Amino acid sequence: MAEIFPQEEYPALLVGLSTADDAAVWEISKERALIFTVDFFTPIVDDPYDYGAIAAANALSDVYAMGGEPFLALNVAAFPAALPEEMIVEILRGGAEKVKEAGAVIAGGHTIDDDEPKFGLAVLGFVSPQQLRTKAGAQPGDLVLLTKPLGTGIITTAFKAHEAKPEHLATAVDWMKKLNRDALLALRKAPCHAVTDVTGFGLLGHAWEVAEKSGVALTLRFEALPFHPGALQYAEDLLFPAMAGKNLADYAPHVSFSSKLEYEEQLLVACPETSGGLLFTLPPKYAEAFLARYAEMGHRAWVIGEVSAGEPTVSVV
Numbered sequence: 001m002a003e004i005f006p007q008e009e010y011p012a013l014l015v016g017l018s019t020a021d022d023a024a025v026w027e028i029s030k031e032r033a034l035i036f037t038v039d040f041f042t043p044i045v046d047d048p049y050d051y052g053a054i055a056a057a058n059a060l061s062d063v064y065a066m067g068g069e070p071f072l073a074l075n076v077a078a079f080p081a082a083l084p085e086e087m088i089v090e091i092l093r094g095g096a097e098k099v100k101e102a103g104a105v106i107a108g109g110h111t112i113d114d115d116e117p118k119f120g121l122a123v124l125g126f127v128s129p130q131q132l133r134t135k136a137g138a139q140p141g142d143l144v145l146l147t148k149p150l151g152t153g154i155i156t157t158a159f160k161a162h163e164a165k166p167e168h169l170a171t172a173v174d175w176m177k178k179l180n181r182d183a184l185l186a187l188r189k190a191p192c193h194a195v196t197d198v199t200g201f202g203l204l205g206h207a208w209e210v211a212e213k214s215g216v217a218l219t220l221r222f223e224a225l226p227f228h229p230g231a232l233q234y235a236e237d238l239l240f241p242a243m244a245g246k247n248l249a250d251y252a253p254h255v256s257f258s259s260k261l262e263y264e265e266q267l268l269v270a271c272p273e274t275s276g277g278l279l280f281t282l283p284p285k286y287a288e289a290f291l292a293r294y295a296e297m298g299h300r301a302w303v304i305g306e307v308s309a310g311e312p313t314v315s316v317v
């Protein structure tokens with residue numbers, strides 16, 4: 001599609017199809033750019049309120065991943081005719097309260113009838129062009145940081161198969177509902193080189209996008225990766241969603257794994273996440289400052305690897 005909309009014909013389009021990032025970015029003035037993104041999916045948890053809140057946090061995340069803050073959102077929804085009214089109300093309430101928490105407002109939306117429920121948001125955000133962050137720009141010597149543990153994909157899949165403990169699902173749900181706003185605010189003060197968020201392509205896929213678009217090699221340390229309680233156990237039981245294997249196969253030409261890593265550990269790194277954390281690279285001296293600032297805000301982040309010069313690739317060791 002990029003050839004129908006050549007970048008040079010749209011000088012205000014700072015980020016569009018040709019650079020494919022977390023969201024589109026349109027420059028309004030030298031001080032202000034508009035971020036525009038849409039995201040929706042089928043239910044990943046049974047609780048309607050949690051589903052709405054997770055879908056909203058996930059959609060809002062792409063605005064944070066571009067360095068901006070959301071201000072306006074529209075509901076995008078499909079509900080079966082037979083779905084009880086009170087469930088629809090709860091899904092929309094979960095989404096609305098999350099948008100409010102983000103400091104943004106829902107101003108409308110569109111709903112259709114469909115056999116399978118779908119919910120999400122189209123979101124507008126603002127960013128100053130100077131604070132715009134993309135997947136490009138990671139530099140050799142940077143550290144790679146992550147702000148949420150991994151494992152939401154395997155835990156929700158295991159739960160659907162009645163194989164996951166309710167407390168494991170509850171922890172994953174709490175994290176999926178968490179906004180990436182504080183992570184972005186803590187990052188604002190750092191000369192951050194590349195930012196994205198971890199969602200459907202898994203840590204591996206999103207790390208590859210950073211490596212490819214930045215023209216660098218990323219090394220991720222498996223032992224440094226944070227996982228939600230239960231994720232490693234369900235991985236051993238091979239309770240992965242089908243997308244984990246597809247991601248692993250898709251990115252295989254660009255990634256390498258240390259021989260000590262088992263197949264299920266490789267799958268876990270490739271497993272899709274929902275409403276995952278921000279993944280970004282920072283020079284080491286700023287990484288310490290970020291971690292301290294983020295801790296002061298009551299959160300924790302993890303240093304999971306480093307960036308080096310060389311052919312774009314992701315090595316998991």
Ligand code: CO
Nearest residue numbers: 022062065197
């Ligand atoms: Co994204």
Ligand code: CO
Nearest residue numbers: 022038039062
């Ligand atoms: Co997205």
Ligand code: CO
Nearest residue numbers: 109110111112
């Ligand atoms: Co309409």
